[in-house]
Amino acid sequence: MTEKKYLETHEWYSVNDNEITVGISDFAQSELGDIVFVTLPTVDESFSKGEGMVEIEATKTVAEVYAPMDITITEVNNKLDSEPELINGDPCGEGWIVKGSIKDIDDIGMSYQEYESFIS
């Protein structure tokens, strides 16, 4: 699996062969505050790069999770239905959001160091 890459819209992703895993950054969860609802897509749904896949409702505000590249959903983190706070507690681990298959890797994300300077 590749190291995590980060987008300006605060998603992280990692790629393993043709499978991508997507979540949101620690900075993003901290800005959102307590996450209370996550509306997940369905398996086999496809999204173009930049399209909203997931809606995250938090006590402070709402946020969308955008597709980092063209993606067809293969798995969603169903635990988030009953434990949306997993994203607050472990955004880059247990709080992953979706997995999907990708045809072409469009690896334009920032490294962690680049992302850190982007948010600071």
Add this chain to the structure above:
Amino acid sequence: MSNLLTTQLYNFHVDQKSKLIEFAGWDMPFSYDGTLKEHNYVRNNCGFFDVSHMGRLVLDIDQIQNVSKLICSDILNLDNSKALYTIFTNENGKALDDVIFWKFEDKLILICNASNREKISKHLINNNIEFEDETFNTCLIAIQGPNTENLLKEYLDLPEHFSAVDNGEYICARTGYTGEDGFEIMFNNSKVDEILNYIVSNEIKPCGLGSRDTLRLEASLPLYGFELTEEISPVEANLKWVITNEDDYLGKDILDNELNSKNHKALKKFIINSKNIARTGTKVKNNNINGVVTSGNYSPILEKSIGFALFDSSPESDLLEFDIRGNFIEGNIINKRFLS
């Protein structure tokens, strides 16, 4: 760095690593441990809020006749040592501010919203009412939750429900904005360390404006600027119970007409059963009656999305349709309180 006002507890907020936000010109804590945790401290045990940003105006009791001409509740017949929730109305019967008065033998203490302190001050001056603005000389802390009485009874003189005591060192009122039992304590700035030490040593958790908002919403309490504005009257905001003043106060004729009519806007509480929060500004429909969400958030106790919406006229059924970012989401009007 900024021109924001800070309270006497500012260093405490910074030491506690709270998330600070600008609120009505003040640098205030939004949360310390997270809004949901803080919400539950107050619902299940006890938490405290620095609400020193709110206005504190002290009026001599001989000003009471003039005050009575500006508010929609009966303050003249209020007993001493009692608290009164009321609304300053304008000539159109709309809300200038919703406030609390604490009435004592010799004085009235007026607690107004931070955003309206200057407006209410000018309004009093324009109506020849004299007062001292004690906002910057004093602190105001709200300690709220079912365990509050237990934690404070050794330390403070605690009044009965909706009453206040003034022992010369502090004023303690059994009032609040969370739906829980609790107290609001006003004291001179020089006592801040002593009172804060007591609170912290009793492990009363600090809570920020985030949980203050989810608590008041869940307790079905309005927030000025959202459920009450200079475009919304107390009748429209479903606060008819506040209108008890038989004096000839500003806007009385209009409010009396509204009380006997259905031809006015109507604020309703709603609940949504899906995973959507209808936030401030969201459009909502009840058949052909249009409305707009004034406040909406997650209720940690109900684990559902709740809020207030203001309709152009009284809805005729309970079924609502929200337009949340282009998706039509169903909801229902709730006529009872959110929490039983």
